[in-house]
Structure formats: C-alpha cells, structure tokens
Amino acid sequence: MLHTLLKSIQKSTRTFSGGIDPEMSKITAAAAIATSMQPQLYILPIKQHIGEACEPIVSVGDHVKWGQKIARSQGYVSVPVHSPTSGKVVKIEEHATPHPSGMGLPSIFIEPDGKDTRDKSLKPIKAYRDTDPTELRERLRLCGIAGLGGAVFPTFIKLLKDNRNPIETLILNGIECEPYLTNDHRLMIEKAKEIIIGIDIIMHMVGAKKAIIAIEDNKPNALEMMQETLEILSESFPDSTRIEVCQLPTRYPQGSEKQLIEVLTGKQVPAGKLPMHIGVICQNVGTSKAIHDAIIKGRPLTERIVTVSGDAVPRPGNMRVRLGTPMRFVFAQHGLETFDHVHLLHGGPMMGEKLKNADVPVVKSTNGLLAMHSTSMKEAHKSEQPCIRCGHCGVVCPVSLVPNLLADQCRNKQFEKAESYDLFDCIECGACSYVCPSNIPLVHYFRYGKGQLAQIGREQNFAHASKQRSEHRDDRIAREKEEKAAKRRVVREKHVAKADDDKTSAGKPDHDKTADHKTADEKKPKTTDKTIQKDKPSPKSPPGKASSGKVSS
C-alpha cells in the first residue's frame, strides 16, 4: 500500500533559477486548527481584495445574519463583503486596515448577538457538474471569494472558460514556501476532501484537462493525506485520475505563481501576460476549500485559516478566524497580550508587511500573524552598508534581475532607468535582501521605486488630461469670442444698412449684407489659436513649391 502510494506521488527535481533556503521555523506544523472565539466587535473594511472598493448596503442599527452581504462590489475587479456572524451594525466609519501605510478604510462594525443565525439565501449547488460554469462563476463572485494565498485577487475573474485561451492544467498551490506559515499545510491535512472537490469544481469551470497539486517535500504528511484522499474518492469520483500530487524540493520562493508554473510545466509566462495565456491557472489550496464551501454549502467567505506564530507568541498555532476579528484578540488567544518591543508582521517573514499595531482586523489576505522579538528580526534597516558587489543578490533572484543596480537606481531617483532594467518584473520575494551581506533593504528600495513610478504615471496622465481640458477651454473661449464678434458685426451691418436704407436706394445694402455674411462664415473655422497657427505658415510655403516647380519645368 505504502509502496504504491509513494510510487504514485510524482517527484519533480526540476527547479527554477535563483531562490534561497531560509530557516523554515514551521513550529506550528503539528498544531491542529483551533477555532477562534467570538470577539465583542467585528470590523469589516469595505475593501479586502485587489481592485475597486465596495459600497456598504447596510445602515447603522440594521440586524444582519451570518453570511449576509453587507457591502456590494462596485466595478468588475471587486467582490462583496459578508457579515461573519449574526448581529447588529453598530457603526460605519473609517478604521485602520492591515496596510503598510497604516491608513484607514471605511469599515462596517458588527456587534455579534451570539446566535450565529445563518443567512440561507444562497442554495447549495450539489450537482455542480451539471451546472453551467457561468452560474458557478457568478456564485463565486457573490460569495466574495478572492485568492487566499495572500494576493486576494477576485477568484471568479480567473475562472473563465475562454476558447481563445483553453486551460490545459490547473495547478493547485500547496507550496507554502514562506517560513513560519503552516495554514495551508494544516488545511491539506484536515480538509483534503473539500480541497479535492474544490479542484473538481474549478476543473469543470475552466475545462482543464488535468490538475497538479504541488506540495514541497517538507510536508510529507500533507502529501500522503492528499494522495490517500484522492484514492478514497476515486471510487465515487471518476475524474480523480486526472488529478495528481506532485512533490517538489523545498525552495523559496517556489510558491510564487510564475516560478511554480515554470517548475511544473517547464513553460515561462511571458512578461506582461497571464498564466492563462499559456494554458495554465494557479489556485491556492485555501481558495479551493473556499470554492467548495461556496458551491456545495452555499456559504460566502467569512472565515479563513491564520497561522499565529513567531518567537514572541507563547502558544503558537493555527486558527480558523472569522474575517473582521481584531488581531489583538487573536494574539490574546495565543497568550500574547502586551506588544512592547514586539514586531508584528502581517503575512510571512519574507513578504509580509510590518504592522504599526495590533488594532487592525483580520482580512481575506491574512495568512499569517507573526510577532517577533526585536532581536530575532534582522535589524537591517539601521545598518545599511555600501554594496560590496558580491553578486549574491543577482544569483538568488528568481527573475534574474540585478538587484544591486536596481537599488542604486531607485536610491538615486533614476526611476526610468530602473524601469528599463525591468524593475516591474520584481516579485518582491525578498530573497535578495535576505542574502545581502551589507544588509541593504533591497526590496524596500524596489517598492519605493515602483511606487514613485506609479505616482509619476498618475501625474503624467493627470497633466495630459488637464492640458486637454485647458486646450478645449481655450478653443471654446476663442470660438465664443469670434461668434460674438460675428453677431455684433451682423447687427452693426443691419444697423448701418437700415441707416443707409433710410438715406439711399434699396438695392445696394442688400448686396453688402450678403458679402458680410460671407466674411463672417469664412472667419468661423479660423477661430482657434491652433488653426491660426496652422494656417499661418502655409501661405509662405506654396511659393517655395511653386518656384521649385517652375525651375524644374
């Protein structure tokens, strides 16, 4: 049994260029997922995904049910927000979100009533194989599903059956290459069946021919669990043969979409293209489970698994947390109450973002909450040394950039140059900063450079739009002036004509009038500055051509 099992697990030795092997510190790998208690107040920011923010559709004082939609999406790249429990909306105001800026977003505050009455408006779709993919797609949008690996891109957008880009392969990302994080690992062990049904739903939706569940070799129990579950399901589930589990050597940042695709298919996603353009889509295992819940149970996304870890947490573990739960409350359940001299991270230690304090809610992108003592965090920021041109950063960069050069360019504000050296291809994996012996915060420079370039782009667009508006205004003013002048002329002429009429014969003024009309008409197209400028040089040039014509003839 074990033998066949091991044989059926595919092993790949292929790898991507660059990468590092950081200390993994997966101290919570054996900790079963616990369920968080109810906080006294949930805080739900109206934007928890990449894309446009939502608009609240409840008012203060409203009673809401668990799973009820409380903010609707505006625009295409957006998914709604749902209430994580039943209770009362107590206020809607700005509150800090887990964002490096520490800035706030309008948020809906819900006080739980402790009953957890579910909103049953969405019916389960058990026979998803017989359901139109478009309907399933709409369901996923309505359920607020966004990529739970951390990028939180609205999932329904990716799950599109498009005949121009037929999907060959679905890759299920169970890599979890960030140190400390074990939420996907635990989910694969505890919810393998749901994940596999989720895979089947996605395969039906996009028409994928096969699916690969990719897991690194530091999670052998997750590998076995997935494989066993596949075998158990194979009796009731004919399509399970098209799903395979693939074991990959542990390497950071293998979980990054483009790197993983390269490892598994040998194909590179061209710059500026999406994986679907080469017939691949990638989904995180947590998203697959959320898709299962949305379709099979009719439940919107209101909770997620969070790894609470770090050397400052007395009882690290994995926890099922409802969205909107204040982080302070989550940490408290793991024994961390005071935050003096503790660094908080939202996400993993490599790509996670530093939090200013714990008074922010858990959102759809919260895969990990880390609390570290100052001594354990690399205090790189204060002791940046000059680059010694060792080249380590370039060796480990998975997208083959030259990080030391790019950092110099960003530091010296040569942003256009950095852009021409493919700054935007940087996936901000942090491998370069990790290996730099001079403690240069390379990724931070890249984030700065990218932000400045985006800002410059916005300013240029605004300047361009302002210029057009100002030109239209000048045109309009010139036209109005000309029209007024023309009108005045006509009136004056009429007046003169009348005066003339009184004095002399009737025939002559008539003639004058028509002539004047003509001049007014002729002048009209010439109103704007631009056209005048355009017209000006032209009288000069024809003689030139005429003379040359004469000479040649």
Next chain:
Amino acid sequence: MTYLLTTTAAFGAFTLFFAVILAIAGRVFKIEGNPIADNIESLLPQTQCGQCGFPGCKPYAGAVASGEAEVNQCVPGGERTMLQIADLMGVEPKTVEDEATAPMIAFVREDECIGCTLCIKACPVDAIVGAPKQYHTVITEHCTGCTLCVEPCPVDCIDMLIKPELLEHWSWPLPDTHRAQLAIERKGQHASHTS
C-alpha cells in the same frame, strides 16, 4: 570645354533634382508649431497656475524654448521638471526657489455660493460646474489646485483644501537608512553647486 559644360549641366540637373525633393519633403514632413516648445510643454504639470509668471504652461514652454524664461520657474513641477527641462535644453540645472505646496483642491461652500459664474470663468481646466444663480461645485478629479478661482469669488466661498491621500495611491517611502539619507543629501549638494 565640353567637359566643363557637361559637368556644369550635370551638377545643375542634380541641384534641381534635389531641390525638388527637398521642397517636397519640406511640405510633407513639415513640423507644426515649435517642436521644442511642445516637448517642454509635455514635461510641465499643466496646473496652469501662472506661478511661473506666464499665463499658463504653454506660454511658459514657449518662453523657455525661445530663451526668454529660465528653466526653474515652474513651481508645481519642482526639481524633477526643472531637471528634465534643463536636460532637454542642454543648460545647467538651477534650483527651484519656491517650494511647491502639498497637492490642493478647491472646494465651494455651496450654501454660500451665489451662482455668479465668476469662478467658472477663472478656472483654466473647466473643473467647476454650475449655472447662473445655482450652486457651483468643483469636480475634484479635475481640479489642479491652481487657486485661480479663489480670488474672483465675490463672497469668498471657495476654500483650498489639502487633497486627500487615497490608500490606493499611497506609495512606499525611501528606506529609513543612513545611506538613503546620504543619497538625498548628495543630490542636494549637487544641485546647489551646479546652480
């Protein structure tokens, strides 16, 4: 002698031939307006505020192109625009004396507005809407913050507010390290001894 004649005739023919080609090319590839002024204009922030001493960005661009104005007169453009213009004109950079304020937008206190339409006439980018004797309002996305509408308002009901920063537009600051600071300082020194 015949050599001389044929040579002269041949050169004459060539001359005529190329003259015709050049004349045609001159017509076909004629560049409208002043290309240098247009290039400079495309670098300007188009706020149309007049702080450069010219009635708008286009006149300033023209003045720089013809050498009547210095490269450092655009205040909202700041150092970046100055450097770009200096680069384009091939002249030494100069420090921009006035510091640009934080991005602003105009706001009409609507209950006080008498609907005189004077601010509409003042706005260089058509960012104010309203009809005679009706409230006027500023289209925030279009307002460049040039403050030209404040002065004409007879009842002083236009405020300049600091443009709210959007979460989406937030960007990472430069790392807070000694070397990053050094880079900024060196840049400053460079600018000051070149001007």
